[in-house]
Amino acid sequence: MKTFLHCFLIAFLITASIVAIIYMIFPTSPIQVLLPQIVKTETKKENESKNNLKNGDLEKINEKIWNSIKNEIGHDKERIDCKRIIEGDESYVKLEAKSRLTYKDPENLLMDCKSIKERNYFLEKPLSTEEGKYPLAYARIVYESYRFLEAEFATNYQPQNWYCFAVDSQLEDEHFFQRIKALAKCFPNVIVPTKRYPVDSNGVHMGTAFMSCLEELSKKKYKWEYVFTLQNDDVQIKTNEEIIQILKWLGGANDVEYGLDQKELIQDLYKKFNWTFKDLKLFRDGWNLENNI
Template sequence: NRFNCERIVHGDKDYLYNLQNKIITYKDNPNLSLKCEDIYERNHFLNITRSEDEKKFPLAFARIVNQDYRFLEAELATNYHPQNWYCFAVDSKADDSFYEKILALASCFKNIIIPRSRYPVDSGGHGMGNAHLSCFKELIKKERKWEYLVTLQNHDIQIKTNEEMVQIFKWLDGACDAGYDFQSEAKRDRLDGLNRKFNWTFESLKIFKDASLNKRFNEQGLPLKLSLASGNIQASLARPFVEFIVNKLDLTTMLDQLDNWEYAGDEFFIQTLLASDDLKAPNAFTHKCIDQKINVPYVTRYNIWEFEHKDKCYSNNFRHYSCVFGIDDLWHNFHNLKYLFVNKMMPKYDFGAIICWHEEMRRRNILESRLKKLNSTIYQNWPQASFFFEKNFSKIKLKFFRHVFIRNGGDKAK
């Protein structure tokens, strides 16, 4: 790397100015060696657990992938911890050579999983739910211990260390973290369309494997149904919730219906399961916020939309209206974010930025404990955490939670 990454990450304006138009891009080398010894040599994989807290609180990651093998290898190596579990769901449309590379990588580690079931995925969201579910089914096996699972896409990049994420998840204390978007007109139209086109009753979906649970009715005498909700597919899920949706639910019809929607049906998968109060899923959330138009903050993913904050994307590169972060964003956007992952960085846009961020993350992972820099109040008072605590320990009725949300970070939509 010909850049001085330390000066870049710490926002040296003169140095950054001189780097203008000096972008490095990268395309996978078809002759890249996939021998384990070569994979180890060109990266640095931690082979010991950094702390007792991290050892006792392993994490899991389910990432859908289809391109840019070298980026994925480097991202894994930068943030790898031997106690964690890593699942790569490979798009069935991906090149055979890419699939072979991912299989070769997995063969070098006992804690990397590649599901045999593969699904075609696309930028319209089709197949995403089944792909993530294929990882869930593998990861919940009893011998695979973890506390939280993070769902990811190909070009998501980690910005919190493993130590930081463990602490943040402990502060969430069992609550799942997912975003809920009900304000955009496109999302509202999509939700209305899905409700008109498909039947979402438990009985129609045959959603519970125990058929008797699908025939129940609510207090108004209406059949129980899913309450649709949408948001980014990146989420942080507590293990009891993941075990519930795999072991207790049959998601076949639900996912078929979402895949038969024109665009972004995947964004209704996890959020709907979390927010459908009648499912009574463990560690889940509620639909009450959406019903009352209360915004709920979310920490798993950070991104910048072109139609919302175009001026904050310093690379000025966008893909599907989402910022592709570059060199100038490392200081302006990554430096002290409260989020866990950023979407997105891509080697064909700015590989130098990826190299420098990986260098910074290796330094943080190995040389620096950043726990004192975390603001515990942000996460402990997160609306999802407050809801989960109040629901399980205070026994307050759902109708009173509006005040809890607003007090702890939610705000009434205008």
């Protein structure tokens, strides 16, 4: 019996650890399968009213962004049969892939605040009281594709959240940096650190670049519950409300990825750190958890 309980406890802890550290929000994450949707109990009338508000705002966001990009590249989305793509029509997807939509930042893109807001739709207030009371922060390393970043920013923008863009210092096109700074001037909740670092796809200086954002976000005037670290091309696939529901379900646990390829570095880490549940801080109450094992 003791052996059975011991094995059961180990299996439970391993499972809990895996769930705690899985990526939650972005395309590489299977969390949408693992975590249940936590939805508040509402009356039918309240729910319909809330959904109508959100759907109306989201439609404005999508339509305005698409129309501005369509005018820039002369491409019409009406020729694409979205239903066939969603239903998994592989032959149709392969056919459309041959004439896929491509985009390049226009050289004459207007960057005054009026122009930025005319080609996008930005929410002016939180979509719910719950979202307004649970601000989030985003730290993103950026180095190319400004127009994509602007559209992604507008799509997921929430006035109660904080956004930090750490710009690569070795850009081939300095117009990109000027555009990011121009975007930041139009919103009180957007930050661009003055310190810049050369980053590359191998991860060089990425930690330092992220820290430049985290140092800014850690100042007392910025209030947030969780911070997400993102790369240039990451796309958010959860709504702000869904993200908050997932984070509340995790109850304060952190989602952190760390990888090392060299055996020597791993062995060195084992010597330097305490790998107990308490010190790893994988669980909110690691001390009691360890005492109960």
